[in-house]
Amino acid sequence: xxxxxxxxxxxxxxxxxxxxxxxxxxxxxxxxxxxxxxxxxxxxxxxxxxxxxxxxxxxxxxxxxxxxxxxxxxxxxxxxxxxxxxxxxxxxxxxxxxxxxxxxxxxxxxxxxxxxxxxxxxxxxxxxxxxxxxxxxxxxxxxxxxxxxxxxxxxxxxxxxxxxxxxxxxxxxxxxxxxxxxxxxxxxxxxxxxxxxxxxxxxxxxxxxxxxxxxxxxxxxxxxxxxxxxxxxxxxxxxxxxxxxxxxxxxxxxxxxxxxxxxxxxxxxxxxxxxxxxxxxxxxxxxxxxxxxxxxxxxxxxxxxxxxxxxxxxxxxxxxxxxxxxxxxxxxxxxxxxxxxxxxxxxxxxxxxxxxxxxxxxxxxxxxxxxxxxxxxxxxxxxxxxxxxxxxxxxxxxxxxxxxxxxxxxxxxxxxxxxxxxxxxxxxxxxxxxxxxxxxx
Amino acid sequence: xxxxxxxxxxxxxxxxxxxxxxxxxxxxxxxxxxxxxxxxxxxxxxxxxxxxxxxxxxxxxxxxxxxxxxxxxxxxxxxxxxxxxxxxxxxxxxxxxxxxxxxxxxxxxxxxxxxxxxxxxxxxxxxxxxxxxxxxxxxxxxxxxxxxxxxxxxxxxxxxxxxxxxxxxxxxxxxxxxxxxxxxxxxxxxxxxxxxxxxxxxxxxxxxxxxxxxxxxxxxxxxxxxxxxxxxxxxxxxxxxxxxxxxxxxxxxxxxxxxxxxxxxxxxxxxxxxxxxxxxxxxxxxxxxxxxxxxxxxxxxxxxxxxxxxxxxxxxxxxxxxxxxxxxxxxxxxxxxx
Ligand code: HDD
Ligand code: HEM
Ligand code: HEM
Numbered sequence: 188x189x190x191x192x193x194x195x196x197x198x199x200x201x202x203x204x205x206x207x208x209x210x211x212x213x214x215x216x217x218x219x220x221x222x223x224x225x226x227x228x229x230x231x232x233x234x235x236x237x238x239x240x241x242x243x244x245x246x247x248x249x250x251x252x253x254x255x256x257x258x259x260x261x262x263x264x265x266x267x268x269x270x271x272x273x274x275x276x277x278x279x280x281x282x283x284x285x286x287x288x289x290x291x292x293x294x295x296x297x298x299x300x301x302x303x304x305x306x307x308x309x310x311x312x313x314x315x316x317x318x319x320x321x322x323x324x325x326x327x328x329x330x331x332x333x334x335x336x337x338x339x340x341x342x343x344x345x346x347x348x349x350x351x352x353x354x355x356x357x358x359x360x361x362x363x364x365x366x367x368x369x370x371x372x373x374x375x376x377x378x379x380x381x382x383x384x385x386x387x388x389x390x391x392x393x394x395x396x397x398x399x400x401x402x403x404x405x406x407x408x409x410x411x412x413x414x415x416x417x418x419x420x421x422x423x424x425x426x427x428x429x430x431x432x433x434x435x436x437x438x439x440x441x442x443x444x445x446x447x448x449x450x451x452x453x454x455x456x457x458x459x460x461x462x463x464x465x466x467x468x469x470x471x472x473x474x475x476x477x478x479x480x481x482x483x484x485x486x487x488x489x490x491x492x493x494x495x496x497x498x499x500x501x502x503x504x505x506x507x508x509x510x511x512x513x514x515x516x517x518x519x520x521x522x523x524x525x526x527x528x529x530x531x532x533x534x535x536x537x538x539x540x541x542x543x544x545x546x547x548x549x550x551x552x553x554x555x556x557x558x559x560x561x562x563x564x565x566x567x568x569x570x571x572x573x574x575x576x577x578x579x580x581x582x583x584x585x586x587x588x589x590x591x592x593x594x595x596x597x598x599x600x601x602x603x604x605x606x607x608x609x610x611x612x613x614x615x616x617x618x619x620x621x622x623x624x625x626x627x628x
Numbered sequence: 629x630x631x632x633x634x635x636x637x638x639x640x641x642x643x644x645x646x647x648x649x650x651x652x653x654x655x656x657x658x659x660x661x662x663x664x665x666x667x668x669x670x671x672x673x674x675x676x677x678x679x680x681x682x683x684x685x686x687x688x689x690x691x692x693x694x695x696x697x698x699x700x701x702x703x704x705x706x707x708x709x710x711x712x713x714x715x716x717x718x719x720x721x722x723x724x725x726x727x728x729x730x731x732x733x734x735x736x737x738x739x740x741x742x743x744x745x746x747x748x749x750x751x752x753x754x755x756x757x758x759x760x761x762x763x764x765x766x767x768x769x770x771x772x773x774x775x776x777x778x779x780x781x782x783x784x785x786x787x788x789x790x791x792x793x794x795x796x797x798x799x800x801x802x803x804x805x806x807x808x809x810x811x812x813x814x815x816x817x818x819x820x821x822x823x824x825x826x827x828x829x830x831x832x833x834x835x836x837x838x839x840x841x842x843x844x845x846x847x848x849x850x851x852x853x854x855x856x857x858x859x860x861x862x863x864x865x866x867x868x869x870x871x872x873x874x875x876x877x878x879x880x881x882x883x884x885x886x887x888x889x890x891x892x893x894x895x896x897x898x899x900x901x902x903x904x905x906x907x908x909x910x911x912x913x914x915x916x917x918x919x920x921x922x923x924x925x926x927x928x929x930x931x932x933x934x935x936x937x938x939x940x941x942x943x944x945x946x947x948x949x950x951x952x953x954x955x956x957x958x959x960x961x962x963x964x965x966x
Contacts, residue, residue: 256728260721266710267717277703282931285700288693289939295686296946356931582777583714596722607733
């Protein structure tokens with residue numbers, strides 16, 4: 188029974204966070220795109236871009252609502268499922284959680300104002316309202332990510348007889364994992380949002396709705412995607428270097444790197460024999476892991492042999508990590524291909540449009556994979572080096588039933604949200620809205 | 629003031645804020661369902677929509693603030709409640725989730741669906757009932773420590789007269805606070821028809837709040853005599869609450885100064901809520917958790933308070949802007965502006 192409670196609690200956390208992160212990512216990234224589009228529209232006096240901001244923001248409120256609802260679920264579930272962890276967290280890392288609420292407040296208030304004042308202010312004043320929304324949502328991502336970083340590299344306290352003493356909230360927040368993690372999380376959220384909006388435009392173009400609005404939207408979102416994709420990959424590389432230094436077991440598990448050595452090769456894909464630790468059918472890139480981990484081919488990379496066996500993370504994270512990195516390169520290459528055609532003033536082939544359509548969902552998949560890697564790769568620890576996941580779990584019974592109930596809730600929410608979004612854009616197709624607002628081409 | 633006292637004061641003020649804004653919202657959900665059912669829907673829904681749409685998200689943040697603040701200021705209290713309340717907490721969350729998503733969906737047409745409206749209206753009654761039981765639980769006797777484990781006695785809670793009177797008080801309060809606010813809003817909108825309907829709701833639910841309040845007093849005396857006597861020590865606060873209620877009722881009956889009437893309703897609840905809170909101290913959970921025993925370290929406490937002050941400096945001007953645009957702008961309220 189005890190074991191089941193742990194398993195179900197982990198599953199419930201996984202389901203809730205995995206669901207929340209879809210909407211949270213959009214909640215962080217889409218305001219940036221809305222703000223950029225409205226600004227471009229005002230600067231170039233091009234109503235198409237303003238209309239983009241308008242249509243995106245209308246869909247955005249729906250995703251925000253689901254984000255808020257599921258976020259409230261996490262906030263409370265953490266206390267309900269992991270009371271001992273939250274007790275510890277409360278003592279040491281509650282400052283950023285507290286600050287996050289103010290960031291939400293700021294975002295919530297100005298989003299409400301923004302949505303209901305399209306025709307009440309001068310355009311530039313209305314655009315200014317996007318700034319607190321962007322700042323609020325990115326700041327909330329920053330704060331919550333510092334909490335997660337703290338779980339990976341806890342610091343800012345001393346543990347004495349089970350009590351947390353000498354607490355330094357500032358040091359806990361600025362732990363070694365914070366910089367690279369925040370950079371990667373923010374960049375990937377912007378990337379995913381830009382690419383998803385691009386997917387929609389490409390989808391319309393493929394359907395034959397060949398309106399200049401869609402071509403502008405595609406070009407605009409692809410330019411943003413390219414910038415954010417490069418930033419994501421650079422920040423991801425930084426995250427890898429961070430891991431090599433501070434959390435070597437996580438990197439070693441992802442790379443199936445068993446033996447500590449210099450000039451380490453990078454293993455991509457493959458099949459592992461769990462008995463012997465032999466890897467078959469893999470692509471091997473000499474020196475690449477040493478370069479990835481420390482920026483130098485001669486550098487020594489810590490392997491799993493340096494870690495006690497019972498503290499190894501699950502080894503399947505190798506595939507999760509590889510898939511994320513693959514998608515990372517995809518999101519860089521596809522926009523480059525697209526701009527290749529644009530710059531040579533050639534028609535963009537349907538194949539490239541199709542690849543763009545796939546890019547949005549794939550980026551979202553990479554977000555999920557990234558988090559699964561980051562969280563599963565931390566196991567068996569919940570607070571690395573201090574508290575095991577099994578020690579933190581609730582002693583209540585009934586977690587299994589709650590897992591069923593919440594899963595049902597998320598299925599319903601996902602279905603209704605999809606239904607409402609589809610209906611929203613079908614009831615107000617672009618062409619009708621252009622006419623209604625008398626946007627002249 | 630000690631850190632523990634500052635912390636609990638901050639949290640209590642926010643809980644009071646949530647009590648008011650959430651009651652307005654929960655009650656409005658019930659009234660729109662009731663309106664649709666009895667055919668008076670069109671009249672009041674317009675008023676309700678125009679106020680609720682822009683502020684819906686803000687309400688929820690008040691609750692999250694309280695939850696996170698509790699973890700921050702009193703981590704041990706969060707531990708006790710978290711360990712014990714898995715099932716009731718989860719049920720309340722699911723209700724909140726259904727309701728929260730309704731807002732956004734409603735803006736795009738789902739409000740016409742009676743099923744949705746039904747869920748919206750009913751969750752607006754069940755949530756306050758569920759949340760108010762946390763206050764009941766804090767009185768002790770429902771969470772006990774047994775062999776190192778924290779156990780929640782659900783049966784005790786379900787058979788306790790005190791617990792049911794608190795639920796009753798929560799329900800009638802929600803409807804009263806909401807109706808008196810919406811009456812004020814309708815009067816600002818100069819929507820005579822809606823005003824009449826909402827005013828009659830407010831009057832209808834006014835006396836039951838006092839009755840339920842008495843019931844809570846009487847049953848608390850049985851359940852937790854210690855707290856009951858502490859309440860008698862600050863009885864002036866409850867008398868003041870009663871006085872504010874009478875003023876509000878008088879204004880409503882004489883069709884005068886609806887804004888002032890709502891202000892007095894807020895004061896009525898402020899006095900009662902803070903009277904209850906002050907006499908509850910130092911306990912956060914009878915008899916296990918006190919504010920001084922569970923408070924966080926001084927370093928964290930100071931950081932939280934600094935964050936709080938900074939946050940307020942940002943928040944108050946923003947909230948003021950929001951209210952000015954959507955509550956005090958007569959042309960928006962009347963529906964003349966988009
Ligand atoms: C669009 C999403 C996306 C894409 C394309 C990538 N990542 Fe990523 N990655 C994330 C989204 C993400 C994430 C969801 O943001 C994670 C999860 C936890 C975190 O800190 O960021 C993450 C975690 C994460 C970690 C673990 C960090 C930690 O646990 O502290 C590493 C080492 C990388 N990534 C590296 C990369 C590399 C080298 C990439 C490409 C070449 C890459 N990621 C592409
Ligand atoms: C990097 C990961 C995360 C990001 C980017 C993120 C971002 C967001 C966003 C954008 C929202 C919507 C808020 C709004 O628009 O007002 C939200 C809601 C919320 N999130 Fe997350 N979140 C993340 C992970 C988490 C985690 C792990 C927790 C729990 C500790 C959490 C707790 C919450 C809460 C409590 C809310 C609801 C706040 C409200 O009621 O307004 N989030 N989150
Ligand atoms: C928003 C981004 C996040 C996502 C998508 C995410 C995802 C996950 C996943 C997939 C698991 C399951 C891992 C497993 O059981 O093997 C997990 C576990 C967990 N996460 Fe995260 N996480 C995020 C951030 C956070 C943050 C910021 C916190 C703390 C405030 C947190 C606290 C936890 C806890 C307590 C568990 C359960 C214990 C465990 O299994 O390690 N997570 N999370």
